[in-house]
Amino acid sequence: MDWNALSLSLKLSAITVAFLLPMGLIVGRFLAYHHFYGKSLLQAFLAIPLILPPTVLGYYLLVLLDGGSFLGHLLETLFGQSLVFSFEGLVIASIIFNLPFAIQPIQASFESIPREIREAAACCGLSPLKVLLKIELPLAWTGIVSAMVMTFAHTLGEFGIVLMVGGNIPEETKTLAISIYDKVQAFDNQAAGVMSAFLLLFSVMAISFTYLIAGRYQRHYA
Amino acid sequence: MDWNALSLSLKLSAITVAFLLPMGLIVGRFLAYHHFYGKSLLQAFLAIPLILPPTVLGYYLLVLLDGGSFLGHLLETLFGQSLVFSFEGLVIASIIFNLPFAIQPIQASFESIPREIREAAACCGLSPLKVLLKIELPLAWTGIVSAMVMTFAHTLGEFGIVLMVGGNIPEETKTLAISIYDKVQAFDNQAAGVMSAFLLLFSVMAISFTYLIAGRYQRHYA
Amino acid sequence: MPKTGLKLWLRQTHSIKLNIKLHCQNNEVLALVGPSGSGKTTVLRAIAGLYSVENGLIQCQQHCWLDTKKAINVASHQRAVGFVFQNYALFPHLSAQENVAVSLNHLSKNKRLKYAKSLLKKVHLEGLEKRYPMQLSGGQQQRVAVARALAREPKILLLDEPFSAVDQVTRRRLYKELIELRRSLSIPIILVTHDLNEATLLADRLCLLHHGVSLQSGSPAEVSTQPVSTQVAKLMDQPNIFTAKIVEQKPEKKITQLLWCGQIIEVGYRANYKVGQKICWMIPASDVILHRRRKSSKGERENPFTGKIVDYMLLGGYVTVSIEINQPLKTYLSMSVPLHVARRNELALGIFIGVSLLSDSIHLMPYESLRNEF
Amino acid sequence: MPKTGLKLWLRQTHSIKLNIKLHCQNNEVLALVGPSGSGKTTVLRAIAGLYSVENGLIQCQQHCWLDTKKAINVASHQRAVGFVFQNYALFPHLSAQENVAVSLNHLSKNKRLKYAKSLLKKVHLEGLEKRYPMQLSGGQQQRVAVARALAREPKILLLDEPFSAVDQVTRRRLYKELIELRRSLSIPIILVTHDLNEATLLADRLCLLHHGVSLQSGSPAEVSTQPVSTQVAKLMDQPNIFTAKIVEQKPEKKITQLLWCGQIIEVGYRANYKVGQKICWMIPASDVILHRRRKSSKGERENPFTGKIVDYMLLGGYVTVSIEINQPLKTYLSMSVPLHVARRNELALGIFIGVSLLSDSIHLMPYESLRNEF
Amino acid sequence: KNIPIIAAASSVKFALEEISQQFTKDHGLKVKFSFSSSGNLMRQIRHNSPFELFLSADETSVLKLHALGLTLDKGVQYARGRLVLFTAKKSPIKKDPQLTDVRQALDDGRLKRFAIANPDHAPYGVAAKQVLQKLNLWHDLQKRLVLGENVAQAAQFSSRHAVQAGIFAYSLALKMKPEYGSYLLLPETLHQPLRARMALLKSANETAKAFYKYLQHAKSRAIFEKNGFYPP
Numbered sequence A, B: 001m002d003w004n005a006l007s008l009s010l011k012l013s014a015i016t017v018a019f020l021l022p023m024g025l026i027v028g029r030f031l032a033y034h035h036f037y038g039k040s041l042l043q044a045f046l047a048i049p050l051i052l053p054p055t056v057l058g059y060y061l062l063v064l065l066d067g068g069s070f071l072g073h074l075l076e077t078l079f080g081q082s083l084v085f086s087f088e089g090l091v092i093a094s095i096i097f098n099l100p101f102a103i104q105p106i107q108a109s110f111e112s113i114p115r116e117i118r119e120a121a122a123c124c125g126l127s128p129l130k131v132l133l134k135i136e137l138p139l140a141w142t143g144i145v146s147a148m149v150m151t152f153a154h155t156l157g158e159f160g161i162v163l164m165v166g167g168n169i170p171e172e173t174k175t176l177a178i179s180i181y182d183k184v185q186a187f188d189n190q191a192a193g194v195m196s197a198f199l200l201l202f203s204v205m206a207i208s209f210t211y212l213i214a215g216r217y218q219r220h221y222a
Numbered sequence C, D: 001m002p003k004t005g006l007k008l009w010l011r012q013t014h015s016i017k018l019n020i021k022l023h024c025q026n027n028e029v030l031a032l033v034g035p036s037g038s039g040k041t042t043v044l045r046a047i048a049g050l051y052s053v054e055n056g057l058i059q060c061q062q063h064c065w066l067d068t069k070k071a072i073n074v075a076s077h078q079r080a081v082g083f084v085f086q087n088y089a090l091f092p093h094l095s096a097q098e099n100v101a102v103s104l105n106h107l108s109k110n111k112r113l114k115y116a117k118s119l120l121k122k123v124h125l126e127g128l129e130k131r132y133p134m135q136l137s138g139g140q141q142q143r144v145a146v147a148r149a150l151a152r153e154p155k156i157l158l159l160d161e162p163f164s165a166v167d168q169v170t171r172r173r174l175y176k177e178l179i180e181l182r183r184s185l186s187i188p189i190i191l192v193t194h195d196l197n198e199a200t201l202l203a204d205r206l207c208l209l210h211h212g213v214s215l216q217s218g219s220p221a222e223v224s225t226q227p228v229s230t231q232v233a234k235l236m237d238q239p240n241i242f243t244a245k246i247v248e249q250k251p252e253k254k255i256t257q258l259l260w261c262g263q264i265i266e267v268g269y270r271a272n273y274k275v276g277q278k279i280c281w282m283i284p285a286s287d288v289i290l291h292r293r294r295k296s297s298k299g300e301r302e303n304p305f306t307g308k309i310v311d312y313m314l315l316g317g318y319v320t321v322s323i324e325i326n327q328p329l330k331t332y333l334s335m336s337v338p339l340h341v342a343r344r345n346e347l348a349l350g351i352f353i354g355v356s357l358l359s360d361s362i363h364l365m366p367y368e369s370l371r372n373e374f
Numbered sequence E: 001k002n003i004p005i006i007a008a009a010s011s012v013k014f015a016l017e018e019i020s021q022q023f024t025k026d027h028g029l030k031v032k033f034s035f036s037s038s039g040n041l042m043r044q045i046r047h048n049s050p051f052e053l054f055l056s057a058d059e060t061s062v063l064k065l066h067a068l069g070l071t072l073d074k075g076v077q078y079a080r081g082r083l084v085l086f087t088a089k090k091s092p093i094k095k096d097p098q099l100t101d102v103r104q105a106l107d108d109g110r111l112k113r114f115a116i117a118n119p120d121h122a123p124y125g126v127a128a129k130q131v132l133q134k135l136n137l138w139h140d141l142q143k144r145l146v147l148g149e150n151v152a153q154a155a156q157f158s159s160r161h162a163v164q165a166g167i168f169a170y171s172l173a174l175k176m177k178p179e180y181g182s183y184l185l186l187p188e189t190l191h192q193p194l195r196a197r198m199a200l201l202k203s204a205n206e207t208a209k210a211f212y213k214y215l216q217h218a219k220s221r222a223i224f225e226k227n228g229f230y231p232p
């Protein structure tokens, strides 16, 4: 077991989740409650990470985030360091890659809150912020948890982008998935098997747990 | 533009969709209407392809499908040829990889048909098969279309597994995504860019179209 | 009991508790009434084969649809039932005509649409055949659902609160249509409703359910005016239910006397009660007769009471008043009169009036303590 | 018009068409009635600030909540409204007590729960504070919703079909509670309902909506017995609406005479109609008086008609009959009498009876052709 | 915190890890590696990678970077790669340096699949292609080829039952467990020398430079050789 890679993966997943939680909430809630021209196009754009081969997406991210590009330069002066080949860069890539996994379930869970419940909250004198905190978040939480679990599991397994943007630097950007890949490449099937099994076990447990509580929830309120 | 790869990709996507349509319908409908012990575990297992790095998943598929393994041997005698490094093998890998993309939306769309509608159909004298054909399928079709579009787009872009199981054989297993990857590796950024742009354009159009009709549908019935 | 029509009993101890026995003859309308959650929909679903019960027997037109003892359980689509669901459950992707045509599975496609059209005409929907359910008003949807249920030439018609989603004016029209319809059908019709007026208006017989148990069956007037228990009386929305004591039995005069609120009430002779026995009795609000203000009429000798009006409600041309008979015991009699009668007799809050309780309308029931439970 | 209470007008030509003007004083119950889709809920939502209208003015207790001309539009949570939603819209993740406490945002957490408990006691829900909405029956949920709406000490109370989801017996109890409640409140109460009986029973005034337009306002009796048009009369569920011609005006005798079905009807003098003019008239079913079988009474000279009973319906102690006045023209009069009266006079299908139309109850309206539209 | 990161082709992974252990023992200095394909690494170096030393599996990548001015100098050749012909356990192909049985098997249908690394971008793929061209097998074999994304994948493929033979790096063949199959070293005359070149990058620190020197030391040469690389 490559403990360094595991801890790095867990750290990356945790930080990605920490960033995507507020982003997913804001974007997901916005998409749930607003209708505008081009909304379906925007939703399609958010699904791009599902479609483009990760290595290719990784390459474009590398080009984009590198100090040579305008955006890259901007980010570099902002963060005081180059984002490619750094953990920070991985976090950004990981956030982009997980956007659809985080936003879609959150959007769906906000959409499923009846409009009248939110209106009733406003009629109870709650300001929009308080409606969010006291009514919407508690009612949407299973969707939010599901989004976070999926993002976490998915970041653990992501590999193509991480390899390209991160550069496979031990203790810095070499995640568990890359480590598994390396082991497979180096004919160390046993180590690869152990690590894959660990990854799978964790993910299956996380996801089945999510489905389980989602099912509970359905029975609870519906 | 690598037209061979494109036509191969389209063919692979089409065949994958053709196989996953009935499978998705059967499994998705079953999951929608039946509750059993361990259902959430099964659903989690179906999500595995989302989590394991594609190359790793591809490796395991390679080992599994290769004539050396028991299953591989069985399949080889069954198909009269080895499944690895063949288009047939790609189709199998692609089907496995796309299971969650096909099943989840179909399941959701069956779940959203009110029980009473199906009961009403039975009370109209329709046999279970006719209920499926005349009532359930037409009502679930947006979910089914969405599943198929996602599967199609996603197969177009899939790369790690295809590379591993297919062996990058031109006109047989070299898909568009691999072609893009090869061009990137060979520093032919222009060709890679053109092909990526094509893939993206197609996918975004397909997905936004899907979201659009899904939205229409919502407005239509809800 | 005739062989045709519906015969049913259901018994279940787990999940939804059931203990129901009922029958419905051809060309009879049976109303299933009862509070929310009493199992009305469940009974219909069991008849249609959409709900499986532990123990039961369902026979319809000499066909056995369910017999748990013989392990017979005919599939839903093979029981010829016409089911109008509570919310109609129309197929949203099919036009009105196609919705009806679905039930005409046995005909060729061409005949199917033609016949569906003629059925829609029967329920006064000509010209709306091509509309989709969401383009139809509640009342129109209900008619499509009825046409669809009838298209199959069912052996029984099941209607689950068919009027709950339409407004009052439409509802009245639909009542008339149902009354016309049942004349042209010779099958049992089971109508679920939680509206007693509706049941009284439309049904030949009524079966009262409560917590999954059928408490009483009979004509609406019978169940309403001669309930077997105070529980039934309460569920039938009777306002005047009281306890009293039998004080005298005069078989020779065909009279039984009760003591209530310190006064004697005379009712028709009931042999099955003993002197001294505590009982419950009730009288419908419409059978409490107002004494005329100025001139007295012959009815006034019958069980006269006086009291103060403590509540006055005007409702659809009728006035319902509460009369305080005995202040310390908080005993109130409820009565209702047409508005013009109330005006002529100058009824108003606070005034004292005299009323008579019609002997024939007083109904005795076994004793039960009357709490005002919530 | 007093400065307190609610004053409102709404006008809109796009999307949902609206043309509504209404007011409601403090301690007054205004019923908004109208068929499904007439805009009742929309009006409440506009008052609560949940729906934005094109043009409008909403003033409540001297606060201006909406004035499109001055671009004033106060946010929902800053308008002090108590809103009881059609399906209650309780927060499913909060207990009854917490649901109420949400409205007590201005108090400290401790006080909030205490006060919420006391409010639940007021609506007779002590002991159920810890239950979640799905563990409460429809009637209990409704009470929690009322308690929640009142917790805020609102400037107006909005009730959207608060009784539609509960069965009849519970409903009757809730009516009584609303009547008690309004005594203790000094704010306008707007009650949406599609049940005219409910409106009559509970409201001081009634406003009839149709396709987003307020057609008539007034006391329930007024709108019901003196509708401004046949459309209003039909929407108020009046069964006896007819066309006739003015044949004589006798101001000196305070009489106007109509010709209807070949007979003269005398009504109170109406100066605003000319002789020869076509008009529409109506009479409530309860104001058609039955001639006694054996003895005649003095009322019988008033507009007497005879006809055959062609329809007989028993409904909650009352009998409604249709009398065929003119067979070729298919003219039917509808009347209702208590069951005991019907029995005493031996009413039945097919027999001929005499009735009188009370002059004072006959109401004239501008002429409109009366089609039996669906 | 002056541990340099060294970008190295996956093919030299085993050798480098051994050398770096020795290096740390001898000099007390540490280095880190980032393994990937030479192409990927070159791409990353062009986009501001933090690498200080680049060990390519070929020569052209280093020379291209030099032309772009990203290296300190033209660098040096540090090893010479060798190719093997590999046949899986139950393969019907007999190995010989001139691949005569491959030719035979191709004609009589015993050979269905032949694995090499992708000659479009993998150095060992290029060399394998040269071998096949030299032996006049390229044209006929082309339809039978399965291409690994890199040389390691070509090795993976070669060990599969479905593939009868493959050409890949000697270094990888040494790591392959005997139960997967056996190999035969191919003569260097069949292809252009697989010159593996390395160069210090602009940002190289002292440790990187020391390691660069150490790699040219006889000790390192020996380890390279043990791992299947011949001295330059």
Ligand SMILES: Nc1ncnc2c1ncn2[C@@H]1O[C@H](COP(=O)(O)OP(=O)(O)OP(=O)(O)O)[C@@H](O)[C@H]1O
Pocket: C015, C016, C034, C035, C036, C037, C038, C039, C040, C041, C042, C043, C194
């Ligand atoms: N699918 C179900 N599983 C378990 N219990 C159920 C189910 N459906 C209904 N019930 C319960 O069965 C009982 C009877 O329900 P049913 O729907 O038959 O009542 P109902 O008389 O039709 O009521 P309503 O007037 O509200 O329609 C209720 O207590 C209800 O909670």
Ligand SMILES: Nc1ncnc2c1ncn2[C@@H]1O[C@H](COP(=O)(O)OP(=O)(O)OP(=O)(O)O)[C@@H](O)[C@H]1O
Pocket: D015, D016, D034, D035, D036, D037, D038, D039, D040, D041, D042, D043, D194
């Ligand atoms: N969100 C909406 N967008 C567009 N139209 C709407 C919307 N909500 C309601 N309507 C339309 O506005 C009209 C008035 O609706 P409203 O809900 O106010 O009627 P209502 O009188 O409350 O009816 P009901 O008795 O069925 O509750 C209807 O024609 C309805 O179709």
Ligand SMILES: [Mg+2]
Pocket: C040, C041, C042, C086, C160
């Ligand atoms: Mg029901």
Ligand SMILES: [Mg+2]
Pocket: D040, D041, D042, D086, D160
């Ligand atoms: Mg409404």
